Amino acid sequence: MTDIIDLSLADLRDALKDKKISAAETADAYLARIDAAKELNVVITLTADKARAMAKASDEKLSRGEGGALEGVPLGIKDLYCTEGVLTTAGSHILDGFKPRYESTVTSNLWRDGAVMLGKLNMDEFAMGSSNETSYYGPVVSPWRREGDETPLTPGGSSGGSAASVAARLCAGATATDTGGSIRQPASLTGTVGVKPTYGRCSRWGIAAFASSLDQAGPITRDVRDAAIMMRSMAGYDAKDSTSIDRPVPDYEAVLGQSVKGLKIGVPKEYRLDGMPDKIEKLWAEGVAWMKDAGCEIVDISLPMTKYALPVYYIVAPAEASSNLARYDGVKFGHRAKDYDDILSMYETTRAEGFGDEVKRRVLIGTYVLSAGYYDAYYLRAQKVRKKIFDEFTEAYKKVDLILTPSTPSAAFGLGEKDGDPVQMYLNDIFTVTANLAGLPGASVPAGLDAQGLPLGLQLLARPFDEETLFKGMHVLEQAAGFDARPDEWWE
Amino acid sequence: MAVDKETVRKVARLARIAEPEDRLEPLAEEISGILGWIEQLNEVDVEGVEAMASTVDVSLAMRADALQKGPTGGSQPDNVVANAPKTQDHFFVVPKVVE
Numbered sequence: 155m156t157d158i159i160d161l162s163l164a165d166l167r168d169a170l171k172d173k174k175i176s177a178a179e180t181a182d183a184y185l186a187r188i189d190a191a192k193e194l195n196v197v198i199t200l201t202a203d204k205a206r207a208m209a210k211a212s213d214e215k216l217s218r219g220e221g222g223a224l225e226g227v228p229l230g231i232k233d234l235y236c237t238e239g240v241l242t243t244a245g246s247h248i249l250d251g252f253k254p255r256y257e258s259t260v261t262s263n264l265w266r267d268g269a270v271m272l273g274k275l276n277m278d279e280f281a282m283g284s285s286n287e288t289s290y291y292g293p294v295v296s297p298w299r300r301e302g303d304e305t306p307l308t309p310g311g312s313s314g315g316s317a318a319s320v321a322a323r324l325c326a327g328a329t330a331t332d333t334g335g336s337i338r339q340p341a342s343l344t345g346t347v348g349v350k351p352t353y354g355r356c357s358r359w360g361i362a363a364f365a366s367s368l369d370q371a372g373p374i375t376r377d378v379r380d381a382a383i384m385m386r387s388m389a390g391y392d393a394k395d396s397t398s399i400d401r402p403v404p405d406y407e408a409v410l411g412q413s414v415k416g417l418k419i420g421v422p423k424e425y426r427l428d429g430m431p432d433k434i435e436k437l438w439a440e441g442v443a444w445m446k447d448a449g450c451e452i453v454d455i456s457l458p459m460t461k462y463a464l465p466v467y468y469i470v471a472p473a474e475a476s477s478n479l480a481r482y483d484g485v486k487f488g489h490r491a492k493d494y495d496d497i498l499s500m501y502e503t504t505r506a507e508g509f510g511d512e513v514k515r516r517v518l519i520g521t522y523v524l525s526a527g528y529y530d531a532y533y534l535r536a537q538k539v540r541k542k543i544f545d546e547f548t549e550a551y552k553k554v555d556l557i558l559t560p561s562t563p564s565a566a567f568g569l570g571e572k573d574g575d576p577v578q579m580y581l582n583d584i585f586t587v588t589a590n591l592a593g594l595p596g597a598s599v600p601a602g603l604d605a606q607g608l609p610l611g612l613q614l615l616a617r618p619f620d621e622e623t624l625f626k627g628m629h630v631l632e633q634a635a636g637f638d639a640r641p642d643e644w645w646e
Numbered sequence: 647m648a649v650d651k652e653t654v655r656k657v658a659r660l661a662r663i664a665e666p667e668d669r670l671e672p673l674a675e676e677i678s679g680i681l682g683w684i685e686q687l688n689e690v691d692v693e694g695v696e697a698m699a700s701t702v703d704v705s706l707a708m709r710a711d712a713l714q715k716g717p718t719g720g721s722q723p724d725n726v727v728a729n730a731p732k733t734q735d736h737f738f739v740v741p742k743v744v745e
Contacts, residue, residue, distance in 0.1 A: 593701025
């Protein structure tokens, strides 16, 4: 039979259930593969013993015919999710030694369904970044390279470890989080599928908070079916998250392959940027044609507030972050400076040592825009523009069922290529950030390769809590694109 | 709005981040650059628009006013202080605050 690591999550699940393979040998196959891929720097903490113990428990359940929906399936967990007794760093020095005494709701849901944890995955510090270069643990290196070129490339961010490990087949699937595009952008750059559900669909409890009104958990996987399977386990109401929504979780896998005939697909003209590579425009046009071929009706729409989404984001997200990150003070957990004179200098030195440059920059901006005299000019204005962006989508969804756009304005770039101007880095999220501001579900599906052989994704956005239509559309794109490219395994 | 060195010093103090003297000027430039880019929001007419803090259009759920069970519940001082850099008898230890 096929090598274990080449089975999709769905096929692996079935093979485990049918006892064609054991969870123990599956975990071992992945652990060996992770061990051979150290150059990619995807893992912050490997949990090999835990993986073997969980796999053993899965095999016992499977032998009794009792396995859950993900029984024995090995996953990677973004290091933003608190995992009981396992180092959780959020990619930051300030959480040195932090071993939570509790388990995040989303990971609890995955373990409830039988999934096996391989390790904690690298990420931009506190999810602030689009290239994985802000991680205290060094950047993840993408498994992808430009044709005939060995320049190390970014896997995107902030869920770069999740995207790279799925693309390199170091896990069957991975958890991720998305505050401005941190699931969809890395998925697009690595030829993987990434889903950001509706705000409120997955519990945020036990996930280190970045910007609480924008953060949302979701999966990164090899294909659309795998994402549907993971989503069903991850989602659900949780009383411990006051913004969690009490709605039934549908069987997303069941809608795959259902007809999209008659669905209206919106194509927003504002997502056509000056200087965007021709290949991305072409791919977008192909995506439109694929949806049309499947029986959808294409509707040109206008979302004129789009250009203001990133500036709004860079007020709202740092403002919320400056408040959320106030808890890292060297008192309750993590790093505390060695040299200080009094409590104030203990706080200031601890935070200066513990946070990296991008996190400091955002905390300072957030503090500034919330400070007396600037609150109205920046924060309040941003919240009003956010409302206009939200209203614009609400209007658009009266005319269309899904919106189709490119996922990113470019393919993966080289590590270190964009570390000069922060605004240039922020522009990576230009197509993804609107969904966070409006709380909408969105996904990136791999659609093709650029001229240098690097993956590019297309993004679909849906109405709030209409992930079923989203998955239907994703499946159509996936089938039509027939994306089967894989990176050369140069790291082996 | 350009941010100067003194404003960065003040904001860094508010944010409880020690920034060395030689970082204040570069930070002022970086932050001014970002704020300059953000200022395009001034073009948008927001007259009469309500400020939106959350996309969730429901009032927060009420729960019984009772001690919770599990990780958000009480009576677990060991867990509360388990990760603290310095503790004594279930207290967090910090430098002297009151003389």
